[in-house]
Amino acid sequence: MLPFCRYLLYLYPPAHRLVYGEEMVGVLREKQTELWDSGWVTRWAFWAREIVGLLQGALQERVLATTGFHSWMEFRLRRFSMRSEFRFPKATAWLMLIILAAVVMAIEKAKAIQASLPDTHPYVGPIQPAQFSVIATFAVVFVAGCVVAAVGWAVLFALRRSGVQRLSELRPSGDRSSGGKLSG
Amino acid sequence: MEALPLSEPVLLILLSLAERPRHGYSVLKNVEEMSEGRVRLSTGTLYGAIGRLLEGGWIERFKEDDNSRGRQAYRLTSRGRQILRQEVSRLKQLTRVASLCMAPKET
Numbered sequence: 066m067l068p069f070c071r072y073l074l075y076l077y078p079p080a081h082r083l084v085y086g087e088e089m090v091g092v093l094r095e096k097q098t099e100l101w102d103s104g105w106v107t108r109w110a111f112w113a114r115e116i117v118g119l120l121q122g123a124l125q126e127r128v129l130a131t132t133g134f135h136s137w138m139e140f141r142l143r144r145f146s147m148r149s150e151f152r153f154p155k156a157t158a159w160l161m162l163i164i165l166a167a168v169v170m171a172i173e174k175a176k177a178i179q180a181s182l183p184d185t186h187p188y189v190g191p192i193q194p195a196q197f198s199v200i201a202t203f204a205v206v207f208v209a210g211c212v213v214a215a216v217g218w219a220v221l222f223a224l225r226r227s228g229v230q231r232l233s234e235l236r237p238s239g240d241r242s243s244g245g246k247l248s249g
Numbered sequence: 250m251e252a253l254p255l256s257e258p259v260l261l262i263l264l265s266l267a268e269r270p271r272h273g274y275s276v277l278k279n280v281e282e283m284s285e286g287r288v289r290l291s292t293g294t295l296y297g298a299i300g301r302l303l304e305g306g307w308i309e310r311f312k313e314d315d316n317s318r319g320r321q322a323y324r325l326t327s328r329g330r331q332i333l334r335q336e337v338s339r340l341k342q343l344t345r346v347a348s349l350c351m352a353p354k355e356t
Contacts, residue, residue: 070292085296088321092273092292118291125297 066112067093073116076123078130132222161210169203255336258290259298263325263333266308270324273299299323307332 070093074086093115100108255263258280265271265279273295281289290298302308307329313322325333 081296081300085300088273089292089296091320092277092295095274096277096292114289115291115293118293120293122291122293122297126300 066115067097070112070115070119073119073123076120077126080130081126157214161214165203165206165210168206169199172202173199253332253336253339255332257284258288258294259302260333260336261288262290262295262298262302263307263329263336266323266325267330267333270311270322272313272320272322276323302329 067090071090074082074089077086096111096115100111261280261283262276264283265276268279271279273292276299277290277292277295299308303310303323305328306326308323309326310321310323313320
């Protein structure tokens with residue numbers, strides 16, 4: 066399994082692999098040696114955990130290398146924990162999908178009504194959008210949604226970065242490390 | 250890097266390095282021991298966290314002198330130690346409140 070894990074390291078960004086790659090292989094090798102006499106269940110559980118960890122780590126490092134933003138993984142893993150940092154709510158993605166489904170359904174319904182009505186006016190016929198298809202509409206709405214979401218995310222990300230920078234420049238006057246005292 | 254509260258793996262990694270400088274495998278083992286087997290870090294998770302901690306200046310990397318293999322080791326910086334103290338202080342305050350809240354009331 067070690068060669069396979071070594072292969073998985075290629076999923077990491079080159080910079081990360083260059084700095085930590087050999088160390089990670091060394092750790093895996095030591096762990097493998099330690100588990101040499103263990104049962105196959107223990108060994109397979111170990112490799113399964115390592116493979117998942119490597120895949121997750123590679124994904125996280127790729128996102129970090131691309132966006133410079135690493136907290137999304139924490140959001141995914143620990144979304145119920147209370148943290149003051151910015152988080153993109155998972156519910157938003159579902160909400161967008163529901164809205165998209167509702168729009169597509171409305172279009173279909175409108176088409177059905179249009180087809181059921183007789184063409185009573187001899188001069189102005191029913192509106193016939195050129196090249197209209199459900200898949201094309203779906204794709205256009207989806208792409209538009211993605212663009213809007215990306216712009217929104219970029220704005221929030223920029224706000225967060227500037228906020229964090231401002232906070233880091235603040236110097237608290239009192240020492241908060243001693244903790245508060247309980248009254249009573 | 251975000252400050253307090255620290256996630257449990259990060260707290261355990263910092264505690265492990267607070268005791269003495271360690272290399273990756275030693276950190277893994279120590280974290281597992283300290284948590285009594287509850288927290289088992291994978292190599293990917295460990296080096297992701299180490300990258301973040303190095304980036305934030307909480308730990309530093311150096312080459313072990315007394316080792317023929319010249320392995321990289323990690324130690325806590327003064328900034329990392331200060332943050333660890335703050336977190337421990339926060340946890341102490343929290344457990345104090347918890348103890349008071351859960352203490353049996355005298356009637």
